[in-house]
Amino acid sequence: MEQAVDKHKQHQFHHHTREFWSSRIALILAMAGNAIGLGNFLRFPVKAAQNGGGAFMIPYFIALVFLGIPLLWVEWAMGRFGGRYRHGTTPGIFYRMWNNRFIKYVGAIGVVMPVIICIYYNYIESWTLSYSFFSLFNKYTGVTTREGMGTFLASYQGRVPSEYFSNIWTAYAFFVLTLAINVYVLRKGVVKGIEVLAKWGLPLLFFFGVILVIRVFTLGTPDPAYPDRNILNGLAYMWNPDFSRLKDSSCWLAAAGQIFFTLSVGFGAIQTYASYLKEKDDVALSGLSACSLNEFAEVILGGSIAIPVAIAFFGLSETQAIAKGGAFDLGFQALPIVFQKLHFGSIFGFLWFFLLFIAGITSSVALSQPAMAFLQDELRMPLKKAANLVGAVLFIGGTMVVFFLRYGFLDELDFWAGTVGLVAFAFIETVLFAWIFGMDKGWHEINLGADINLSRIFYYIIKYVTPLYLLVLLVTWFCQDGIAVLFMKGVPQENVPYLWGARALMAALLITGFVLIKLAWKQHREAGRLP
Amino acid sequence: MTVYGWIFMIAAWSAITALCGFCLFELLTEEEDVDEELDR
Numbered sequence: 001m002e003q004a005v006d007k008h009k010q011h012q013f014h015h016h017t018r019e020f021w022s023s024r025i026a027l028i029l030a031m032a033g034n035a036i037g038l039g040n041f042l043r044f045p046v047k048a049a050q051n052g053g054g055a056f057m058i059p060y061f062i063a064l065v066f067l068g069i070p071l072l073w074v075e076w077a078m079g080r081f082g083g084r085y086r087h088g089t090t091p092g093i094f095y096r097m098w099n100n101r102f103i104k105y106v107g108a109i110g111v112v113m114p115v116i117i118c119i120y121y122n123y124i125e126s127w128t129l130s131y132s133f134f135s136l137f138n139k140y141t142g143v144t145t146r147e148g149m150g151t152f153l154a155s156y157q158g159r160v161p162s163e164y165f166s167n168i169w170t171a172y173a174f175f176v177l178t179l180a181i182n183v184y185v186l187r188k189g190v191v192k193g194i195e196v197l198a199k200w201g202l203p204l205l206f207f208f209g210v211i212l213v214i215r216v217f218t219l220g221t222p223d224p225a226y227p228d229r230n231i232l233n234g235l236a237y238m239w240n241p242d243f244s245r246l247k248d249s250s251c252w253l254a255a256a257g258q259i260f261f262t263l264s265v266g267f268g269a270i271q272t273y274a275s276y277l278k279e280k281d282d283v284a285l286s287g288l289s290a291c292s293l294n295e296f297a298e299v300i301l302g303g304s305i306a307i308p309v310a311i312a313f314f315g316l317s318e319t320q321a322i323a324k325g326g327a328f329d330l331g332f333q334a335l336p337i338v339f340q341k342l343h344f345g346s347i348f349g350f351l352w353f354f355l356l357f358i359a360g361i362t363s364s365v366a367l368s369q370p371a372m373a374f375l376q377d378e379l380r381m382p383l384k385k386a387a388n389l390v391g392a393v394l395f396i397g398g399t400m401v402v403f404f405l406r407y408g409f410l411d412e413l414d415f416w417a418g419t420v421g422l423v424a425f426a427f428i429e430t431v432l433f434a435w436i437f438g439m440d441k442g443w444h445e446i447n448l449g450a451d452i453n454l455s456r457i458f459y460y461i462i463k464y465v466t467p468l469y470l471l472v473l474l475v476t477w478f479c480q481d482g483i484a485v486l487f488m489k490g491v492p493q494e495n496v497p498y499l500w501g502a503r504a505l506m507a508a509l510l511i512t513g514f515v516l517i518k519l520a521w522k523q524h525r526e527a528g529r530l531p
Numbered sequence: 532m533t534v535y536g537w538i539f540m541i542a543a544w545s546a547i548t549a550l551c552g553f554c555l556f557e558l559l560t561e562e563e564d565v566d567e568e569l570d571r
Contacts, residue, residue: 024558054539061546236532239540285561289554295547451561 018086018377019190021276024286026191029198031273031290032297033362035264036205038124040298041356042327044258045307049237049323051254052245057299059246059255064295067469068259070462071426072291073454074433075265076283077445079274088275088373090268090429091517097437099531104521108513109425110268111374115390116417116506117267118367119397120410125360126178128353130156130171131332135349140164140336146322149333159406172402178361179398183391185365186372187384190276194365201358202293208355209301215348216309222341229315234308237316249476256473262298263291266426269366272373280449288452297359305352306330313338331356368394378520397505407498408491415485416506420477427470434463 021027048056082093090110094103134140143152143164154160158168165171185193221230245251264270274283310319310330322334339349368390375386401410433442443459484490488499524530532540 054536054543057539057543061543232532235540236536240533240536241539282561285554285557288550289558292547292550292554296551299543299547452557 018083018088019276020278022191022195024281026195026199027273027277028286028289028293029202030194030362030366031270031286032293033198033202034269034273034366035262035290035294035363036202036297036359037262037264037363038128038331038356038360039258039261039327040294040302040359041306042302042331044262044298044302045238045305046323046327046330047254047258048303049307051251052242053237054239054241055243055246056251056255059252060259063252063256063259063469064291066461066465067256068263068265069288069291070458070466071260071265071430072263072270072287073284073446073458074430074442074462074466075270076274076287077442077448078429078433079271080277080279080281080283081445082271083275083277084279086377088272088377089370090271091374091520092378093271093275094429094432096531097432103432104517105514106428108510108517109421110271110429111370112506112509112513113417113421113425114267114269114367114370115393115509116397116413116421118364119394120401120413120418121360121364121367122179122182122394122398123175123401123405123410125357125364126171126175127156127332128356128360129178130174131336132350132353132357133174135336135339135346135353138346141340141346144337144340146318146329146333146337149336150329152336153332157405158403168402172399175398175402176395179391179394182361182364182368182394183387185361186368186387186390189383190369194369197365198362201362205355205358205362206297206301208351208358209297209305212348212351212355213301213304215342216305216312219309219312222312226315229312231308231312233316234311235304237311237319238303238307253473253476256469257477260423260426260473262294264363264366266422266429267367268370268425272370273366275373282449282451284446284450284454285452306335309338310334313341374516374520379516379523393509397509400501400505404498404501407495409498409502412485412499412502413506415481416503420474420482423470423474423477427467427474430462430467430470434467439463 021030048060078090078093078097079088082088082090082096085092085096087093087096089107091104091107094107094110097103140149140152143149151160151162152164155162155165156171158165158171161167185197187193188196216234217231219231221227223229260266277283307319307323307330310322314322314334319334322329325333335352336349339345339352342348371390371393372383372386375381375389376383381389401413404410433439439459439462442462446458447454488496491499521530
């Protein structure tokens, strides 16, 4: 009996099969779901309004053409290339692109970093789920000031006890529920899990988004006592161009950063999704289609909801103060007050937060998938076992985030993995693709099976302009914030052990990644699967 | 909202709608090509 089980296991190990996307539309929706996240609806409008309004769109579109779209094509092409060799993650993909014994360890970043990001992203995603319930069941009804909603959020997060929440357990329960939904999707696999989520989730997200935009645009002047507070002035704040901001390098950096985050490049997740393509499936048109859906969600829907509605209800000066507090203040403190002032406000509140939840979950499963693919492709782990293991890691890390949030634990993970790490990794992969793998081979990969003819200009953009753009972003961000964060300048003494804890967690995950890669390659070598 | 505000909003929306339209057109015509090949 034991022999039979061993034989079965050996068979599985040697005859590992990978899934493929069942249709092109499923692929595009899943990739768009990966890209469309909370940032489309919260981060974009705040960045645009703070950096010159309509004028912001000039550096934004330039960054889209010279940084975002080229990087998308690079990552799609790399992913499909890796899938050809049954590698769905960057350790294997990098190894096939450059037969160097160390490069696979650099590729570990493309598996570990999305796990680190997902650890805290799941928690933020769980706030959107809980707030959609709170909206529907009028939990925050009666809290009509920003200070009140601030206390509501802070007590929900366990920072301060209040009449709304006396402890953190509600937040923790929603976190566990969110993680359970994620693991459920992952356990179903690519076709039955991720595809089904994207096929239902994305149309629903766009439907909710359009309903909210129509409601916002028909608000007029909600309070006649304040004639300046109207929807046209809201749109004016978003779109009236301030050309003087274009002289400021921070405006250009903000636009490049926004493009980078919104397209979800540099995570390692696009490569994994693209690895489920067949050898000659198009990447050029599909990549561009996913990008265009993301831009629709960001500029047209995202730019038309949060900021205009805040101006219509709070006026210019207060909205500016809210925007200074950051995207989360806008989404979780200001908008719940607005919804209470609308007819059927609980429904609109639900639509807003559930839209954010859909945007969040389609991104968080994408962030988990590189780890899933690594365990399945490189260690030949069965699907459900891999999902349980990834879920366990996310649960342990996420629990730390929930309980240590007030000590800056989440911010530390976000800075190193979610900001600097992404740009650094994107820079490495672009240099590897264009200069080591070779741009001629790279260009051939991008155009293989392409359903559109790409201008040769992109050959040169990918080779010269995109890496330079990334290098400037990386150096500037590191010099602006990196040194202060590295040496924990201005950090309260009580937070220091927690920030070291966050660094230890990241280091432990990275070392685990190295060890697993070493183990996997030993198994590959023994099985004769290496070139 | 100023005239420039309207121009920038309409230009940005049009650019993105055009990009979406281009992709949709290419995707749909590509499907037709495949069908035509199958018919042949």
